[in-house]
Amino acid sequence: CRHPSVVRGGTGLPPVDRLLQFLVDSSADSEEDVQCANCDRCCTKAELDTMYFCNTCGQPLCAPCREETHRARMFTRHEIVSLSKRTKDIHKKCPLHEEPYIMFSTEKKSMLCINCFRDMQGESRAHCIDIETAYMQGCQRLDQAVMAVKELQTSTREAIVLLKAMIEEVRNSASEEEAAINSLFSRMQEQLSERKKTLLKAVQSQHEEKEKAFKEQLAHLASLLPTLQVHLVTCSAFLSSANKAEFLDLGYQLMERLRRIVKLPHRLRPAQTSKINSEYRAEFARCLEPLLMLSPRRSVVGSAGGIGPGITGTNM
Numbered sequence: 001c002r003h004p005s006v007v008r009g010g011t012g013l014p015p016v017d018r019l020l021q022f023l024v025d026s027s028a029d030s031e032e033d034v035q036c037a038n039c040d041r042c043c044t045k046a047e048l049d050t051m052y053f054c055n056t057c058g059q060p061l062c063a064p065c066r067e068e069t070h071r072a073r074m075f076t077r078h079e080i081v082s083l084s085k086r087t088k089d090i091h092k093k094c095p096l097h098e099e100p101y102i103m104f105s106t107e108k109k110s111m112l113c114i115n116c117f118r119d120m121q122g123e124s125r126a127h128c129i130d131i132e133t134a135y136m137q138g139c140q141r142l143d144q145a146v147m148a149v150k151e152l153q154t155s156t157r158e159a160i161v162l163l164k165a166m167i168e169e170v171r172n173s174a175s176e177e178e179a180a181i182n183s184l185f186s187r188m189q190e191q192l193s194e195r196k197k198t199l200l201k202a203v204q205s206q207h208e209e210k211e212k213a214f215k216e217q218l219a220h221l222a223s224l225l226p227t228l229q230v231h232l233v234t235c236s237a238f239l240s241s242a243n244k245a246e247f248l249d250l251g252y253q254l255m256e257r258l259r260r261i262v263k264l265p266h267r268l269r270p271a272q273t274s275k276i277n278s279e280y281r282a283e284f285a286r287c288l289e290p291l292l293m294l295s296p297r298r299s300v301v302g303s304a305g306g307i308g309p310g311i312t313g314t315n316m
């Protein structure tokens with residue numbers, strides 16, 4: 001973080017995160033020029049990793065000077081660490097007792113000086129280990145925590161890959177569905193319009209057939225009326241002109257003629273109704289059945305979904 005002023009809050013700001021504070025301070029430190037205490041060589045940022053710090057001397061040292069200055073036997077017990085890990089003064093001593101830290105309490109997660117340790121209850125002392133062991137243990141714990149985070153990172157990446165794949169899949173699925181809808185719709189349209197043509201043709205042929213039959217019947221009846229009129233006129237003329245002998249001679253012949261014409265088979269009632277029936281609902285449903293696969297009667301209708309009996313009879 002290159003904006004320490006934001007984090008270094010005074011009063012009024014949220015409590016300072018000590019870890020964040022440490023990271024900010026470390027980065028601030030690394031921006032300072034670090035000079036080797038022996039050769040005064042300024043080191044650049046890139047070289048910081050190769051710099052050392054002697055905690056005993058409290059001095060930074062470059063790699064060559066580290067060898068040179070601490071070669072003598074009296075320096076063998078000096079504690080030299082890489083510069084980035086140098087022990088800060090504040091961590092060296094217990095602020096309460098002014099004694100160097102020597103122990104770590106795994107219970108309180110804090111470092112202890114000899115006096116802190118003496119002040120502790122016997123039970124709590126069991127949780128105290130030396131700094132070095134505590135550091136190793138802490139490193140292992142941190143490793144485990146880091147591993148857990150890395151596992152989460154891995155599974156997060158896998159989940160992201162999966163989700164991206166699913167976004168692609170859902171897109172494909174949608175376009176497949178759209179294509180299927182369009183295709184089925186156009187096939188339904190084709191089938192329906194074909195069936196519509198057939199139905200209209202059937203209606204027309206039924207119409208023509210019935211009209212022809214009605215017209216024939218009408219022509220017959222129209223020609224019957226004058227015939228009846230002729231008979232009635234004949235009868236009336238006969239009645240007015242014939243005497244008794246003539247009546248008895250010819251009257252029964254006339255009556256026989258009248259009886260015959262009444263008994264002739266006259267089609268007075270229409271032989272069929274005027275109702276046109278194409279069964280269009282059933283026909284439309286039948287032609288959609290194979291497309292929509294909702295055909296409980298499919299075996300009856302046949303695979304081709306042929307024209308039903310409602311039409312075939314009158315379609316010729």
Ligand SMILES: [Zn+2]
Binds near residue numbers: 064065
């Ligand atoms: Zn040096």
Ligand SMILES: [Zn+2]
Binds near residue numbers: 056
């Ligand atoms: Zn030293």
Ligand SMILES: [Zn+2]
Binds near residue numbers: 056
């Ligand atoms: Zn020294």
Ligand SMILES: [Zn+2]
Binds near residue numbers: 094098099112114115
């Ligand atoms: Zn102490």
